Amino acid sequence: MLGRLSKHLRRCISTSPCKCGLQDGPFSVHPDVSQAVAEGRPVVALESTIITHGMPYPHNLSTAKEVEAIVREQGAIPATVGVLEGRVHVGLSGDELDFLSRSKTSLKVSRRDLPYVISKGLSGGTTVSGTMIAAHKAGIPVFVTGGIGGVHRDGENTLDISADLTELGRTPIAVVSAGVKSILDIGRTLEFLETQGVCVVTYGHSKKFPAFFTSHSGYCSPYHVSNPEEAAELIAGTLSLGLQSGLLLAVPIPQEHSATGGEIEDAIQRALAEANSKDIKGRDVTPFILQRVNELTKGKSLQANIALIHNNTKVGSQIACALSEHKQ
Numbered sequence: 001m002l003g004r005l006s007k008h009l010r011r012c013i014s015t016s017p018c019k020c021g022l023q024d025g026p027f028s029v030h031p032d033v034s035q036a037v038a039e040g041r042p043v044v045a046l047e048s049t050i051i052t053h054g055m056p057y058p059h060n061l062s063t064a065k066e067v068e069a070i071v072r073e074q075g076a077i078p079a080t081v082g083v084l085e086g087r088v089h090v091g092l093s094g095d096e097l098d099f100l101s102r103s104k105t106s107l108k109v110s111r112r113d114l115p116y117v118i119s120k121g122l123s124g125g126t127t128v129s130g131t132m133i134a135a136h137k138a139g140i141p142v143f144v145t146g147g148i149g150g151v152h153r154d155g156e157n158t159l160d161i162s163a164d165l166t167e168l169g170r171t172p173i174a175v176v177s178a179g180v181k182s183i184l185d186i187g188r189t190l191e192f193l194e195t196q197g198v199c200v201v202t203y204g205h206s207k208k209f210p211a212f213f214t215s216h217s218g219y220c221s222p223y224h225v226s227n228p229e230e231a232a233e234l235i236a237g238t239l240s241l242g243l244q245s246g247l248l249l250a251v252p253i254p255q256e257h258s259a260t261g262g263e264i265e266d267a268i269q270r271a272l273a274e275a276n277s278k279d280i281k282g283r284d285v286t287p288f289i290l291q292r293v294n295e296l297t298k299g300k301s302l303q304a305n306i307a308l309i310h311n312n313t314k315v316g317s318q319i320a321c322a323l324s325e326h327k328q
């Protein structure tokens with residue numbers, strides 16, 4: 001124990017103060033990211049559970065790289081967040097992305113997992129909640145993902161409610177996602193977000209709240225914004241209020257990719273029934289269902305997933321750029 005502790009302390013001391021960007025205890029911010037933040041240039045945070053648990057290899061790696069390339073094309077700096085040997089990295093190198101995408105032992109790291117993973121020097125992909133914590137520490141206000149966690153179906157009995165929702169209630173970050181998957185109870189998810197004080201806004205010309213694979217869940221957001229500038233003003237307003245709560249910007253999947261929605265819905269129903277009969281619980285539920293839905297749709301859900309992440313990334317990067325202009 002002492003040996004491990006002193007090794008850990010040595011590592012912290014030797015990397016702080018930083019030569020290569022901001023270092024803050026267990027956090028390590030890539031110099032490109034810390035420099036851009038310091039200069040007020042646009043940065044987009046990205047999660048890594050999607051790499052470690054959300055998609056199979058090699059699609060996870062290619063998607064992670066494509067997403068970073070889209071952020072750059074739009075004029076922003078990507079900051080993929082992940083945990084490597086007990087340090088929370090904000091901004092990963094190509095080798096580090098490669099490691100996480102191949103690793104079979106990486107954990108799914110949400111807020112509650114961080115203390116253990118850090119103390120044991122483990123590695124993992126950060127969920128939306130884990131990523132929000134690190135991005136906020138690094139001073140990044142915009143974070144793009146595919147879909148966030150939510151209240152699971154039957155959540156009123158199991159209390160299986162994603163830590164993403166409480167994180168949105170306590171961390172002032174704008175999360176750009178394609179809404180909430182219909183594997184979840186979308187109505188209760190929106191109710192819970194309201195209770196948490198999270199401003200939920202659809203990005204587009206209507207308030208229709210998207211359901212990841214489809215552009216309309218049957219529920220509406222209380223508000224909508226139509227362009228990056230309007231979204232940036234909303235984020236700036238949230239930050240100026242000093243609220244500790246975040247924002248959820250829900251971007252509908254582009255029409256041309258949502259065509260398989262009906263087929264995916266059937267697969268979701270089957271995967272949910274299987275998860276139930278196999279007694280899959282807790283943090284394993286979401287990865288199990290994502291994998292089964294992909295198998296049952298013969299890869300179509302994965303293709304839709306990748307397309308919507310590309311789209312979210314483009315939109316989120318444009319918002320980050322508009323926010324950076326707004327602040328200048």
Ligand code: PSU
Binds near residue numbers: 053126129290
């Ligand atoms: N939804 C997806 N793909 C994902 C996730 C959710 O379509 O990869 C991941 C995200 O990292 C999210 C996490 O934060 O799952 C939520 O897990 P849980 O439901 O166990 O809180």
Ligand code: MN
Binds near residue numbers: 160163282
């Ligand atoms: Mn859960």
